[in-house]
Every structure is written in C-alpha cells, then in structure tokens.
Amino acid sequence: MKKFKYGQSNSDHTLFLKRNKDKKTCLIIYVDDMIITNNDEEEISELKRKLFLEFEMKDLGNLKYFLGIEVLRSRQGIFIHQQKYILDLLAETWMIDCKPAETPILTNHGLQIIEGAKLANREQYQKLVGKTMYLSQTRPDIAYVVGVVSRFMHYP
Structure with missing residues (x-):
C-alpha cells in the first residue's frame, strides 16, 4: 500500500x-x-x-458482511448488527434456547485459577472466547465479561 x-x-x-x-x-x-x-x-x-x-x-x-458483522443500508443510514453471527454461535454451543441475562457476570465475580482443578477443553474454550471477542464490537455491554473470560485463555 x-x-x-x-x-x-x-x-x-x-x-x-x-x-x-x-x-x-x-x-x-x-x-x-x-x-x-x-x-x-x-x-x-x-x-x-x-x-x-x-x-x-x-x-x-457494496459491503454486506465482514468479520461477523452484517451491514445494512437504508435511507436512514448504515446499520450494523451481528444477529446471524450470534445465532450461529448459540447453535454451535447448543445454547439456542438459552434465556437472556441483563448482566452476564457480576462485577466482583471472584473467578480465579485454582491449582489442581479440572481444566475445561482448552481448544474449545479459546475458540469460544475468540468468537465472543468479535461480538463486543457491536455489543459493548458484553465487553467486560469477554475481558474477564479471556484472562483464563491459557488455563481454562
């Protein structure tokens, strides 16, 4: 360039x-x-x-879809959303019927790494956290929880 x-x-x-x-x-x-x-x-x-x-x-x-973000044009302007991306992610994790939560995690959550605890599937965990990072682009309300769970990428 x-x-x-x-x-x-x-x-x-x-x-x-x-x-x-x-x-x-x-x-x-x-x-x-x-x-x-x-x-x-x-x-x-x-x-x-x-x-x-x-x-x-x-x-x-014209741009329609980029990195999980759908782009819609109308007379009112350009709108972005990730509905398809979210539905695909929920289907992939068998959570399509889950109930929405206003705040997905408490501010003082107390999550920590416990030595000797059974680890989650690292590859699956990292993949899901990576996918949720894309969601925080259009969903700033989940940015905090995504930041919290990303702290455990090396030891899920």
Whole structure:
C-alpha cells in the first residue's frame, strides 16, 4: 500500500489511509478480505485497478458482511448488527434456547485459577472466547465479561 502512497495507521496496522486535500480513502485488510471506503470515487476506481494488477481478486460490491458483522443500508443510514453471527454461535454451543441475562457476570465475580482443578477443553474454550471477542464490537455491554473470560485463555 505504501507503493500506492497510502500511509499505515499507527493505531491499527491493518488500516491504510490516503489524503488528498479534502478527500480521504481508507482501506482495511483482514487476512484475505478488505474494505475500501472514501469520498472520492475516482480514487477508489484507481486503487481497485492497481490492486487487480498486483493480486488475483474480485470485487464483491457494496459491503454486506465482514468479520461477523452484517451491514445494512437504508435511507436512514448504515446499520450494523451481528444477529446471524450470534445465532450461529448459540447453535454451535447448543445454547439456542438459552434465556437472556441483563448482566452476564457480576462485577466482583471472584473467578480465579485454582491449582489442581479440572481444566475445561482448552481448544474449545479459546475458540469460544475468540468468537465472543468479535461480538463486543457491536455489543459493548458484553465487553467486560469477554475481558474477564479471556484472562483464563491459557488455563481454562
């Protein structure tokens, strides 16, 4: 991206930015997916042309789904949610019929590692915690509990 005169963000190394007077172009890359957005249609067309010359890729059109986040457009604006992601996660963990809780954990929970205790399945635990981390992007109400359970990734 530096070759195309894009600067890498210091706060997120997957984000590349280009400014030209009052116009900005943003490109974010995650593994083999990318999002390009800006207020300069000519720059988007030029960037796509350059990227197609460098890489084998295809343009999927307007953003609909990215990293578990669904993107909906209407006259009122752009809306994001993770309903499909949440339902898939609940189905995968056999919790599709679970009852919702307003606060999924107490602030002073007292959770701790107890030496000699039977460990949970580490691989499954890490996978589920990783998946819930994506949910905190659109569900800040679960960010605290996700942070708590992620403390036990090495010793579930």
